[in-house]
Amino acid sequence: MKKIKKITIIGSGFSALAASAYLAQSGHDVTVYEKNATIGGRARQLKREGFTFDMGPSWYWMPDVFERFFADFGKKTTDYYELIKLSPAYRVYYGIDDFISIADNLAEIIFAFEAIEKGSGKILNEFMAEAKSNYDIAIKDLVYRPGVSPLELITAETAMKVGQFFSNISKDVRKKFKNERLIQILEFPVLFLGAKPSDTPSFYSFMNYADFGLGTWHPKTGMFDVVRGMESLARELGVKFQTNSNIEKIIVKNKTAVALQVNGEIIASDLILSGADYHHTETLLDQEHRAYSEKYWDSRVFAPSSLLFYVGFNKKIENISHHALFFDVDFYQHAKDIYDEPQWPKEPLFYANFPSVTDKTAAPEGMESGFFLVPLAPGINDTEALREEYFDKIINRFETLTQQSVKNNIIFKQSFCKNDFVSEYNSYKGNAYGMANTLLQTAFLRPKLKSKKVKNLYFTGQLTVPGPGVPPALISGKLVSELINKQFSEQ
Numbered sequence: 001m002k003k004i005k006k007i008t009i010i011g012s013g014f015s016a017l018a019a020s021a022y023l024a025q026s027g028h029d030v031t032v033y034e035k036n037a038t039i040g041g042r043a044r045q046l047k048r049e050g051f052t053f054d055m056g057p058s059w060y061w062m063p064d065v066f067e068r069f070f071a072d073f074g075k076k077t078t079d080y081y082e083l084i085k086l087s088p089a090y091r092v093y094y095g096i097d098d099f100i101s102i103a104d105n106l107a108e109i110i111f112a113f114e115a116i117e118k119g120s121g122k123i124l125n126e127f128m129a130e131a132k133s134n135y136d137i138a139i140k141d142l143v144y145r146p147g148v149s150p151l152e153l154i155t156a157e158t159a160m161k162v163g164q165f166f167s168n169i170s171k172d173v174r175k176k177f178k179n180e181r182l183i184q185i186l187e188f189p190v191l192f193l194g195a196k197p198s199d200t201p202s203f204y205s206f207m208n209y210a211d212f213g214l215g216t217w218h219p220k221t222g223m224f225d226v227v228r229g230m231e232s233l234a235r236e237l238g239v240k241f242q243t244n245s246n247i248e249k250i251i252v253k254n255k256t257a258v259a260l261q262v263n264g265e266i267i268a269s270d271l272i273l274s275g276a277d278y279h280h281t282e283t284l285l286d287q288e289h290r291a292y293s294e295k296y297w298d299s300r301v302f303a304p305s306s307l308l309f310y311v312g313f314n315k316k317i318e319n320i321s322h323h324a325l326f327f328d329v330d331f332y333q334h335a336k337d338i339y340d341e342p343q344w345p346k347e348p349l350f351y352a353n354f355p356s357v358t359d360k361t362a363a364p365e366g367m368e369s370g371f372f373l374v375p376l377a378p379g380i381n382d383t384e385a386l387r388e389e390y391f392d393k394i395i396n397r398f399e400t401l402t403q404q405s406v407k408n409n410i411i412f413k414q415s416f417c418k419n420d421f422v423s424e425y426n427s428y429k430g431n432a433y434g435m436a437n438t439l440l441q442t443a444f445l446r447p448k449l450k451s452k453k454v455k456n457l458y459f460t461g462q463l464t465v466p467g468p469g470v471p472p473a474l475i476s477g478k479l480v481s482e483l484i485n486k487q488f489s490e491q
Contacts, residue, residue, distance in 0.1 A: 005029055007484070008260055008269040010247050013041025014470050015460040016275025017230040018069060018477025023273075024237035025073060026485050032234075033245040033262055035426075039231060041275070042425060042432070043470070045224040049412045050364040051312040053371055054224055056432075057470050058353050059323070060217040061210045065139065065471035066226070072478070073233060080229025082220040084358055089216035090323035092185055093401050100181065101321070104215050117179040127176055127186075127205070132213055134161070135206035143472060146479045147444045147465030161203060165439060169204060170197035184331050191331075191375075195301060195436035196339050204437060216323065218358050226470075247276070250284045250457065257457040271456040273480060278447050278463035280426035291452040301441060303433035303468050304338050304375040305418045307390055311370040312363065312412030319402040322357045326350050326394070328401060334375070342377030344386060350374045350394045367411075372398075379429035382418040391415070433469070434462025442467075449480045458484060 007023050009016050012034040024030045038044055042056035060066075066077050077083065087104040094100070100116070103109050106128060114121030137157045145152040158165075164172075173186045187197040189207040219225035231241070242262075249261040250272060257272040274281040279297050282290040329347035337345040351373045356363035363369040372394055395407055418430030435441055447464050451457040460480040462468040 006031070006269050007271045007273060008033060008267060009273045009275060010260070010281065011035075011041055011275035011461075012039035012241065012243075013275050013461060014043060014227075014230070014473035015462070015476040015480075016041070016273070017227070017234060018474045019273055019275065019460050019481045020239045020477075021073065021230065021234045021237055022478055022481035023484065024234060024239045026481070030234075030238070031240045031242060033247060033260065034241065034243045035246040036424065037243055039241060039243065040224060040227040043223055043227050045222065045227075046310055046414065048310075048414070049312055051310075051367075051369045051412055052222065052355075052362045053310040053369060054222045054355070055308075055310070055416065057223050058355070058371060060219060060223065060226075060470075061214065062139065062471040063214060063217055065474055069474045069478070070229075070233070073237070075233065077229070080232060081225035083217045084220060086216045086218055086322050086358065088321050089211070090325060091321045092181070092188075092325045092327055094181060094328050096401055097319070097403060099324075100185065102185070102212070106212050109212050113182055117177065117182055120177055120179065120182060123176050128209060128212060131205040131207075131209035134164070134203055135209040135213070137161070138203070138206045139471075142443070143466040143475050144479065145443070145465075146449055146483055147446055148448075150444050153443055164202040164205075165442075167202040168198050169200045169202055172202045172205065173197070180331075181327075184327055187331075188325060188327075190437070191335055195303070195438050196335050199301070199339070199436070199438050201437075201439050201442070218322065218355070221359050221361050222355055223470075247284060250281070250454075252285060252289050252454055252457075255289070255453065256455040257451075271458070271484060273458045273460060273484070275460050275477075277426045277428055278459055278461065279428040281459065285454065289451075289454050292447060297428060301339070301436040301438050302378045302429060302431040303436045305378045305380065305421060305427075305430040306416075306432040307374040307376055307387060307418075308416040309370075309372040309391055310412075310414045310416070311372065311410055313368040313370060313406060313409045314366075314411045315368065315406075315409045316366065317354060317368045317370065317402070317406060318404050320352070320354055320357070322354060324352045324354075326352065326397065326401065328397065338375055338377045342380060344376070344380065344390070345374075348374045348390065348393065350397075352398065375432075376418065378418070378431040380418055382430070387415045387417055428463075434467065437467050449476075449483055 007028045007030045009032045012032050020030050044055045046053040046055050088101040091099045091101050110121040113124045190200045245262045251259040259268045334345045334349045353371045356369045421427040421430035460476045466472045
């Protein structure tokens with residue numbers, strides 16, 4: 001393969017880190033430019049007053065994808081970080097002291113379902129067998145295809161499941177289960193990660209296998225352990241990192257990307273790969289070089305934005321698990337407020353995570369670190385007053401549902417919402433998870449890894465193939481590096 005002198009990568013989120021390692025492994029000279037002071041993109045870390053928070057992703061699902069990534073370099077995850085399997089994986093709250101615990105193994109989850117709805121244990125077992133089959137097809141095969149052609153989706157296995165691309169999660173789950181609580185537990189993985197269950201193809205039930213079959217894990221001192229592990233690997237392979245490096249322009253000559261303008265300096269490059277927001281990256285090009293119009297982006301279905309709070313409490317919190325979902329209000333109304341009629345939800349569902357339950361380094365002795373998240377419509381109006389109003393709403397409900405007073409024990413609180421997603425990550429409409437996984441935004445129907453208009457310009461991350469979430473981001477980094485290597489081998 002012809003070696004090139006220099007590849008520059010924009011951004012340092014999971015997909016960019018993965019791509020940097022693969023490209024350096026292939027013998028390229030790779031430099032990563034990150035506009036913020038620390039690497040990790042949305043998976044940055046916040047440290048304040050003795051508390052530590054993962055600022056973005058907090059669920060470690062699909063451990064096999066992480067294993068597969070490190071194995072590509074002759075390594076194991078354990079060479080870089082330690083994992084703890086959470087037990088319970090999470091709790092779902094429906095009322096005062098009224099919650100369902102999702103165990104760390106399928107047998108107990110089946111038992112819990114059966115106790116709530118007679119006969120549902122057997123149905124869940126069958127549903128999970130199908131979900132596992134989908135997982136094996138999707139994660140072990142389909143998602144490792146570059147989204148270049150529709151033919152990638154046609155295999156002997158998918159041909160047998162074609163109906164699942166035209167039905168949806170909601171319809172499928174409702175055929176099988178009657179109890180609303182059980183339905184919501186099965187629907188939440190897709191709702192929080194990108195689209196209404198009624199708009200998500202049934203095939204995506206593989207997320208349920210990721211949830212119940214593979215379990216929920218926690219890197220010993222948080223998701224940032226994974227970022228640090230990937231950075232260490234990349235550096236071992238020769239990747240260089242430049243932080244506080246804002247990309248102002250991608251310079252194109254003769255329809256070929258030739259350089260970046262970084263903090264006013266021109267940095268020549270043989271190839272440019274962007275792991276930054278796709279829409280934002282195209283704004284760094286002159287109009288004639290952009291592959292997708294504003295109209296195109298405006299017509300896409302985006303996954304939610306989020307209102308986040310990082311909270312330090314000066315006491316231990318009771319009646320909680322590491323991860324907790326609060327579904328004590330109308331699940332479907334909140335979904336409508338995100339996707340159908342975008343507005344601030346009158347009664348928001350929310351998610352809370354207390355890393356210090358598992359990781360003693362996350363908070364000072366005798367204290368607790370809490371992370372609260374409300375999914376919101378992208379592009380929504382975001383003000384300080386609204387943030388405070390919603391914090392009061394969720395913390396009041398939290399106190400009621402867990403039967404304790406915590407408000408007066410807050411010693412540190414920081415919010416993060418749509419405006420911050422835009423300013424910190426250049427995120428289109430402040431989305432938190434990229435583009436939703438609807439049928440018309442799957443695989444080859446997503447924005448391309450390779451620019452259609454500019455030679456030597458590539459993209460990776462959650463707005464392109466295969467889609468949103470941390471494991472798909474790692475895969476995206478692998479796919480784009482393979483396309484780049486293919487291009488250079490053909491020259």
